[in-house]
Amino acid sequence: MGLLGVAGVLALTACGSKVNAAADGGPSSSSSSAAASSGAAKESCVDTSGDSVKIGFLNSLSGTMAISEKTVQESLTMAADEINAAGGVLGKQLEVIKEDGASEPATFAEKADKLIQSDCVAAVFGGWTSSSRKAMLPVFEGNDALLYYPVQYEGLESSKNIFYTGATTNQQILPALDYLKEQGVTSLFLVGSDYVFPQTANKEIKAWAAENGMEIKGEEYVPLASGADFSTIITKVKDSGAGAVFNTLNGDANVSFFKEYKNVGLSADTMPVVSVSIAEEEVAGVGVENLVGQLTAWNYYQTLDTPANQKFVADFKAKYGEDRVTSDPMEAAYTSLYLWKNTVEKANSFAVADIQANADGVSFEAPEGLVTINGDNHHIAKTALIGKVAEDGLIYTEWESPAPIEPDPYLSTYPWAEGLS
Amino acid sequence: MKFLTSSRFSAFVPFLLAAVVLFVLAPGILSDFRLNLLARYLCFAIVAVGIGLAWGSGGMLTLGQGVFFGLGAYAMGLHMKLDDAGPGRAPDYMPPTTDWLPGWIEMFRSGPITIAAIVLLPAAVALVLGLATFKRKVRGAYFAILSQALAAAFALLIIVLGSQSGNYTNGTNGLSNFRSFFGYDLNDPVNQRMLFYLAAGFLLVMVFIARQLRNSRYGELLRACQSSEERVRFLGYDPANVKVVAYVIAAAMAGIGGALFVPIVGIITPMDVGVAPSIAMLIGVAIGGRGTLWGPVIGAVGVAWAQSTLSEQFPAFWTYVQGALFIVVIAFLPGGLASLGSVIRNARGWWDDKRGRPAEPPVAVTDDLKTDVGSRV
Helix, strand or coil, X not given: CHHHHHHHHHHHHHHHHHHHHHHHHCCCCCCCCCCHHHHCCCCCCCCCCCCEEEEEEEECCCCCCHHHHHHHHHHHHHHHHHXXXXXXXXXXXXXXXXXXXXXXXXXXXXXXXXXXXXXXXXXXXXXXXXXXXHHHHHHHHHHCCCEEECCCCCCCCCCCCEEECCCCHHHHHHHHHHHHHHCCCCEEEEEEECCHHHHHHHHHHHHHXXXXXXXXXXXXXXXXXXXXXXXHHHHHHHHHCCCEEEEECCCCHHHHHHHHHHHCCCCCCCCCEEECCCCHHHHHHHCHHHHCCCEEEECCCCCCCCHHHHHHHHHHHHHHCCCCCCCHHHHHHHHHHHHHHHHHHHHCCCCHHHHHHHXXXXXXXXXXXXXXXXXXXXXXXECCEEEEECCCCCEEEEEECCCCECCCCCCCCCHHHCCCC | CHHHHCHHHHCCHHHHHHHHHHHHHHHHHCCHHHHHHHHHHHHHHHHHHHHHHHHHHCCCCCCCHHHHHHHHHHHHHHHHHHHHHCCCCCCCCCCCCCCCCCHHHHHHHCHHHHHHHHHHHHHHHHXXXXXXXXXXXXXXXXXXXXXXXXXXXXXXXXXXXXXXXXXXXXXXXXXXXXXXXXXXXXXXXXXXXXXXXXXXXXXXXXXHHHHHHHHCHHHHHHHHHHHCHHHHHHCCCCHHHHHHHHHHHHHHHHHHHHHHHHHHHCEECHHHCCHHHHHHHHHHHHHHCCXXXXXXXXXXXXXXXXXXXXXXXXXXXXXXXXXXXXXXXXXXXXXXXXXXXXXXXXXXXXXXXXXXXXXXXXXXXXXXXXXXXXXXX
């Protein structure tokens, strides 16, 4: 009876003292200093001695996010194949290891750890939801490894171990607001899913509106789980008489939202909706007939008329099928692999510290146009594009920022945003 | 030498074996990364021991252990975030302007209160829920549905507490980016190893508690409740009380598993406590053999291990394997993998019978299997 208890206690005390011994030498038990994480980082096991180098793709291939994240993995695969066909990076072929994040943050953390510690990859590309990124962040900082994250997000983050190749708020949401103001819209209704991105975005939108004399007529959230009932919300939207709707809904909720929107007789002419989570991939799901004429805010559309994009779209269709479309996150993922390649070649090294030191100013003629890494915050300068959904299901540019916008994840250059972060 | 062969000693052989595997073999042969994964599986195994007690012995098909797992996990997570933030300061995921925290958050700043809460919170919730349902003779599928609804509601509650005024739980993003565990740096591999030993130690203690309960008079009563509550009532016992005890202990075990999960995995989100993870916790127990002492442990570790390995080899393929495994076990091996031996023995008996050889006498386990099939919900 007592045998096990004794064994348990013995074992626990035994390992407790082991830890104390290590703690004396190491930077353990420091709980409040921010430097603690970097001090104890594990040794990198990346092997660059052979004629190939490993990289990891970590996307959800199962679960609710699979439908979106699979497309990102496809464009990443295409980029890796292109790079390998053109001679690799620093003369080394890329050996890709693919993992499934299963749409669960904890799985993303586990698989990131596996890619870094077990497979010894030089960099990891992937993640979609903010929760998946937040879950991976401590893993990459703890191991001092690199993540390239390809999706627009809510900003207010900047890790030296993450490169953000999607837009932050001042490259997507703020230009959309400026555009609406320019169009003479004086009041907005905010609709979003009930989670961090819409909440943070709407906080910023309200701060911006207070500064720019835009009236916020209402703010409504629906749970992320699908099956939300929009009839009440749409009635509120209709009765508000707002000039436009700012839509931060995610996923399936958009289907019911736009159907109901059309049912009550609202349209892009009477009250336009600006969406920040609907790209080419989602248009078919929501239904083109429900979306025609509505606005979107991104940094890339399939219809962009640049030589790099024509090649990107043609290659993608040739590889994955004529009926496929390309979208902003896919393009940002494709771009992220090239930005990593260009940084490695500039640094002439695969080491994390060398990449961090050489990242500033690295650019790439991407399908969306020229993009450049900002070495301070690890985001990239991108051109903002307001688009309109057309009958053919594609999105055409209505307005674009005159030049690539410098990333400002903490909105520190906007006085009205003080106190938001 | 009589001691060695006594049944009292042989009952502890599995414990010694498990201790050798966990404390000597595993740390010896596994890399830091794999050892950390095993530590995560052990957390689910701790939950599984509780499910084995409630479901395997008591017949309560609890589809909502994620709630208790989550209560323990969020108690630990909040403590670690508050500890990282430093005295008097709000965790980093809250707005920097936060200068006041409600008492129910603030109390997790204290280590001893957190440790008490990890056990007492799930136990209290299970006590209230158990009394409310079992006293009303709610059981079988109705209890299963109720417990599952609770898991769904709990996950939603965590999200709501993270989104409405205050951001107490960080919503869907969950709690992550922990730096220390009761003062120990989580990035130090030595401390990760310590967490593994901690999980292994707790697991053995939990299995030991389950064993003592199963072999006690109370264990008899619990199994009697599973077979026929009415008869237990005729004998003068209240089956509701008997079941509540097992349910509360299972909840406390789930809370401990959840609390260990957080420093080991480094993140807890509503997705780890809702309906899907609650069912996943159950599948391991079913596959391992819910009626046995070690079956739930082996099942939970085995299923989690298979999930990690298979999803590495064949991404996106795991879900189908899990479903197929569950169906195969329920259809052909209702006693779980732990009953594999006796099933093979029976099959051989049947085979021998067919070929005209004298069959072995029917093994007692067949009866077990029958009750198992009969009581399936």
